[in-house]
Amino acid sequence: MSRFDPVDDQYDPQTVEEGVFDYWDAVDAYEQTKDHRADGEPYFFVDGPPYTSGSAHMGTTWNKTLKDLYIRYLRMQGYDVTDRPGYDMHGLPIETKVEERLGFENKKDIEEYGEEAFIEECKEFADEQLQGLQDDFKSFGVWMDWDDPYKTVDPEYMEAAWWGFQQADDRGLVEQGQRSISQCPRCETAIANNEVEYDHVQDPSIYVKFSLREKEGSLVIWTTTPWTIPANTFVAVDGDATYQAVEAQRGGQTETLYLHEDCVEDALEQGGYGDYEVIEEVAGEEMVGWEYDHPLREEVPDAPSGEGTLQVYTADYVEADRTGLVHSAPGHGEVDFERGQELGLDIFCPVGPDGVYEDAAGKYAGEFVKDADEAIMGDLEANGNLLARDTVHHDYGHCWRCDTGIIQIVTDQWFITVTDIKDELLDNIEESEWYPQEARDVRFRDFVEDSPDWNVSRQRYWGIPIPIWTPEDWSGEMDEAIVVGTREELAERVDQDIDPDTVDIHKGTVDDLTITEDGTTYTRVGDVFDVWLDSSVATWGTIGFPSDEETFEELWPADLIMEAHDQTRGWFWSQLGMGSAAMGEVPYEQVLMHGWALDEDGRKMSKSLGNIVEPGEAIDRHGRDPMRLFLLSVNPQGDDMKFSWDEMAEMKRRLNILWNVFRFPLPYMRMDEFDPESVDVRDAETELVDEWVLSRLQSVTAEMTEYMEDFEQHKALDALLSFVVEDVSRFYVQTVRDRLWEEDDSSSKEAAYATLYHVLEETVALFAPFSPFIAEEIYQNLTGDAGFDTVHMKDWPDRSEFWHDEALEADVAAVRAAEEAGSNARQQAERSLRWPVTEVIVDVTTGEDLTASLANRTDILAERLNARTVTVVDPEEDWGEITFSAEADMSLLGPEFGDEAGRVMNALNDARVTEQSLDALEAAVEDELGREVDLTEEMVEFVRHTPEDISGTGFEALDGSGSVYVDTELTEDIESEGYAREVIRRVQEMRKDLDLDIEERIAVDLDIDDDRIADLVREHEGLIAEEVRADEFGAVEDGHRKDWEVEGVTMTIAVEPLAAAEASD
RNA sequence: GGGCCAAUAGCUCAGUCAGGUUGAGCGCUCGGCUGAUAACCGGGAGGCCUCCGGUUCAAAUCCGGAUUGGCCCA
Incomplete structure (x- = not known):
């Protein structure tokens, strides 16, 4: 790639990226970059x-x-x-x-x-x-x-x-021990809790009676896992809760059942009981030690029966849900296991790693646990211990890999x-x-x-x-x-x-x-x-x-x-x-x-939702750099990212602006054989805008560095993109165009080249970590053999105090705000920028800095607003038919007026007084509220309002605000230049129609219907000739000819390239 | 079921820590500019700040609760 080579008119990410991949390979860019920092x-x-x-x-x-x-x-x-x-x-x-x-x-x-x-x-x-x-x-x-x-x-x-x-x-932190773990019976291994996925399933829901040994009646428990009943070892209650013994009728029989007081009603209804009577109330604590018979003793002879088993204990996992008594099997459930350990109970787990009952499970041995549910429920029913059975929909854990329902069993595992x-x-x-x-x-x-x-x-x-x-x-x-x-x-x-x-x-x-x-x-x-x-x-x-x-x-x-x-x-x-x-x-x-990458609706991307966006598709649609910029434009700290095609497209558009800014000066630099090595921007005769953009570059660099150090790259990127779009493209390039279009070599043009070159070279360094491809492409084109083999070897830019000038940045910020207001005023007056205006008045309402900055820079403001003069009116004076309202400082109004503060604020907003005085405001507020108020200077800030029929527009900048008024009165002098510029624009357009080279000389034939206008335009022939690179005015025979309608005047313009004219002679 | 996080314009997000009249970019729309031109510039419309309570003279902001979404855990 040689220096300042022509590049594509349009930024095409894929083309750039493929070229850069090849280039990186060719120069071993990655290896060189690493070695460079070794x-x-x-x-x-x-x-x-x-x-x-x-x-x-x-x-x-x-x-x-x-x-x-x-x-x-x-x-x-x-x-x-x-x-x-x-x-x-x-x-x-x-x-x-x-x-x-x-x-x-x-x-x-x-x-x-x-x-x-x-x-x-x-x-x-x-x-x-x-x-x-x-x-x-x-x-x-x-x-x-x-x-x-x-x-x-x-x-x-x-x-x-x-x-x-x-x-x-x-x-001493390694041990083997028994633990209740989640086991996938298919994979035959423990799986971590976070590998368990919960799905909605239908399971049995059973109420089981455990007959008390030394008392009349039964404890009632509820479970969704009948297969864990063989391993039942104890029943847990809430020590602080109240339990009731009820005598309940069913099928002509009377039974005594123990239930949590809040569960009696529901549980009995589940069991299909009719009338019941509470015969005893007992605290959970008092039930501790009550013994009961294992409900499947005959089917599972080896079921727990040792010291301390088959008794009631308290446990903190008991809730007043279903029955308020919890079937506990330390050989299965995690909390059951922990409580069992505390109580010193034996662990009974008759289930193997594959989920099949072992011999200890007696009658059920050899059967897969979930398959045994049916038989177990049947046996409980047969032996009279089943109070109710139903099914329930709930979430149940499944293996994350094979979707098999997990089981809780106690096995030997290794632990740290x-x-x-x-x-x-x-x-x-x-x-x-x-x-x-x-x-x-x-x-x-x-x-x-x-x-x-x-x-x-x-x-x-x-x-x-x-x-x-x-x-x-x-x-x-x-x-x-x-x-x-x-x-x-x-x-x-x-x-x-x-x-x-x-x-x-x-x-x-x-x-x-x-x-x-x-x-x-x-x-x-x-x-x-x-x-x-x-x-x-x-x-x-x-x-x-x-x-x-x-x-x-x-x-x-x-x-x-x-x-x-x-x-x-x-x-x-x-x-x-x-x-x-x-x-x-x-x-x-x-x-x-x-965070996580979510889809455009904020839902997680998943196969089942069919909303997955493949990175490959993003690359195909918008390219790598735009994709990266989108990803990097999102807050990287904690928040999830919502994917957005629109935002990615926007990033491509921003890069296109960078591309335009970069390719814009290339033809001129080529034509003038600009040599960056022979011109140091520090020594060049830089003008105000040059120094301004160089200063902005320093500020942006420092801002970005600060953000990068805090891992807030999205803010760094934002600063960089707005620098390119707002400062370089919208302001600097617009301003500097005339200087580059000048034909003769000049120190001004050279300074503009040097400035642009320096800004671009540093800017692509700032882009390099974000969008490495386009940064490389631009860097290589700019530096040719003079730079590193890859932009990624460059140092991260440092803020240079030589260029950093906050006062200048403030001045330009003020100018830009006033310019924007001025353009708006012009638009209201329907006077296009091409036509000069006699005067622009900038009336500053508040702000010492603002006044000073604008007064400093009337020349550039005049240039940008195409005004013959710019007058800055300071806050002490008033201009025009202005009225004022006031913005309230609520932190002062609040304490002063209490619950009337809001109404005072509104009255101040609505007021229209003709002078900036507290008395006038107080009067207006009194009018509105019907009561007197005492205002102080600190409480209010005046806001000015322009009558609608005056072309004035307000603006805010730095420490104050103001309005800009445009005087659009026409004079012959202005008409002369205005029409001349209309002609220039149209000739330029015709040059483009003919696809002429920038340097091509032309002959122009002007035929204007209105003699007065024709004379006015003729006064500016020199300007026209210079701007459109015309060597001759006069009759053109074979040229490109076109009729135009300009402000109601018909003009015919013909353009002919002189080289062609000579050739045809 | 529990913990943490988020919800502001059609979209993507600032503003929430430290309460005081909600901002930007994109999109939309109207206009302008014209040797960067599939670019660029200006104007405009568009918000019960998710909802319900509370604290306060004053809440997008603080507190409590709900809804929706995300992560983690059960």
Whole structure:
């Protein structure tokens, strides 16, 4: 690409982006940029690894775009940024996908297929998925180290998990224990609570009578899981509640039933009872110790019967719902289990990991629990213990992968006992900065406070094997188990001969390894880690620790991580837990927590709703840079993003303005062979607007930097875009056009070139992290061989005090406000900008700074409003037929007038007084309200009103406000220039019709119907000739000829290029 | 069922911390400009600030409750 080459008229993102991809490849842009910062201060960013199933959706795209933005920005700030991407590749989701692929039904199929072969399939699948994700991320223009991602399935990475786990064990935080867990009976594994999805289902709803042993009557319980009745161990009541014994009639029989006082009515109705009588009231507390018979004793002889079982206890999970007495089975439910442990009761769980009753379930042995519901209800009915049966619609947990209904059972699991170090966890939270901070102090803290021990074991195949070896008759004490931390240690301790550098430590390999020490042989426990443990070690796994200690010492902990808010309970938490357990500290210093990508209606994107927007489609429709700008224009802190095609299209439009601003000076620079290297903008003869736009650039740079440091890139982007649109395009370029169109070389033109060049070069640097493609395209075109090979090697701009000039910016802000009002006044007077006006009066109502700024800059205001003179009238004087109302300062009016303050305010708003005096206002308010008021200077600010028939328009700027009036009286002088400019415009249009080159000379033939006008126009022939590059006025024979109607005057204009005329001679 | 977050113009969002007459961009509409031209500029319309209560002279803003949506948990 050579300097100032012509570019497409229209910004076409896809063309730019494809060109830039090729260019980056050709110059090794990414590698060069990294090398360029290799000696910079290290910055340790850690990528939260996306899970390798499915493809990149809008949320992942947002996430990676944010990461790319901040990485690029930090590099421009001079940091040597760690940018290793990661992938989370183990776990049940991939196993189930592979099972589907292979047509498997359950674990037996896997065993038959062979564990090792199955693991190999999983790895292949995960690798395929990884490739797809990488291609997506690259296509978004994300610059990370794609050649060397960290993968949670690499032995080096898996070792990081082993090491962390061993550290936790050294601190005494690892134990095996029984817990009530959510089990997927198909996957035959525990699944984490957050992996349980709740669906609406229909289940049995039964009321069961438990006959009391030493008293007349029965306790009544309610459940939706008849299959847990065999494991019933106790009944829970609310100690503070009142229970009633009722004698109720049904089918000619009288029964005595115990129910919560608030539940009697409903429960009896469910059971179809008629009359009843309350015969006793008893506090829950008093019922403790009452014994009852197990309702399925005959069917399940092994049902609980030991010390303390089949009695009433209090529990805090009891509510006055259904019966107010709760069937409790510590072998199943989580709260039942916890209360059972407290009470020291035996745990009875007759259900296997596959959800099938074991022998202990007596009659029901061999049957799948949900299938046994029917038989159990039948038996309860038969033995007279069923009070009522019905069905109920409710939410019930299902496996997130295979949608099988989960069951609660008690099994042996491995835990990291984070509850032992909860205080430490809570302290460590304080060591990281969160954006937004409240997320840390409220949501995260709450979650950590309530978090139970971390169940890290899964009874599956595709995961990091838990590195624990136990002897055959293990006591359960961790002292007597071996926890291996590294591959090196593994090779040293196992009986078999393995090479630590090449050994794969997946289940297929390590399950066969044994350790023999002091005559005892240890075998590995079968489980693998919960996949959340994998990513929890990412901060050291990313940098190859524990094999690579040096990098660890240099970088750890992470400077920054950024993920969506669902990771509060996920990665933010797992890292805190593992980091604290293994390292004693939180492994990240800053967290940027963003939201989720929702659809245009604010609903989450999902397959079932059919509202998913693919990033690929966005790229096809609008391009990468516009997509990125849209994603980056959204608040990244905590809030969800509503996707919007319209906003994305708008971003493309904004970039098109950038494109126009960039391509606008190119033809001139080319023509004049402008050489940026020979003109330093500091030495150029810059004019007011040049200095102004350069100052604005400094302010915008400083503003952006501040926002970027606070992780508010959406505000930074907003500042940048409005700089380009408002300041550069709408003001600077408009102003500077005449100077570039000048034919002769001039210091003014050169200063404009130098200014534009400098502004554009710095502006694209500011764009570089946001929209890397268009920034590169423009940068390369501008700098040619003189710049870096890529814009991304540039430093982030710093505010230059040389150019920064706040007073000048204030002046121009005032001028622009007055100009806008002036244009409006002109429009009201129907006098187009082409026609000069004799005078513009700017009447300043309030504001010393405003008056000073405008008075300073009447020349530029005159130029922009095409006025012969501009007069600024200061606030001490009045001009024209103005009336005044007043705006109230409610913080003063409120206390003064109390509940009448609102009415006083309205009266002030409605007042129209002719002088700016408190007396006049007071009189007007009194008129309106019928009472006297005392106003002070501080309470009111005068607002002026212009009579409707005067062409005046109000404006506000800086510290004040005012009005602009335009005097549109015509003089011959003005008519002369006005008509001349009308001619110029039309000749220009005809030049364009002919598609003439900018430099082309022409001959112009003017034939104006009205002699007076013709004479007036002739006075400006010189101006016309200069503006339209005409060498001759006179008869044109073959030229482009056109009739025009200008302000009621007919004129015929003919234009002929002179080169053509000569050629035809 | 519980915790946290959000709701302001047709759309996307500021304003809410620190109560005092609701703003921007886009879209719509009317007009202007014309060697950046599929660009650019100006005017206008468009808001019971989700709803119901409370505190206050005064609430988009503070408090309580509801509705809808999002995340997390049960």
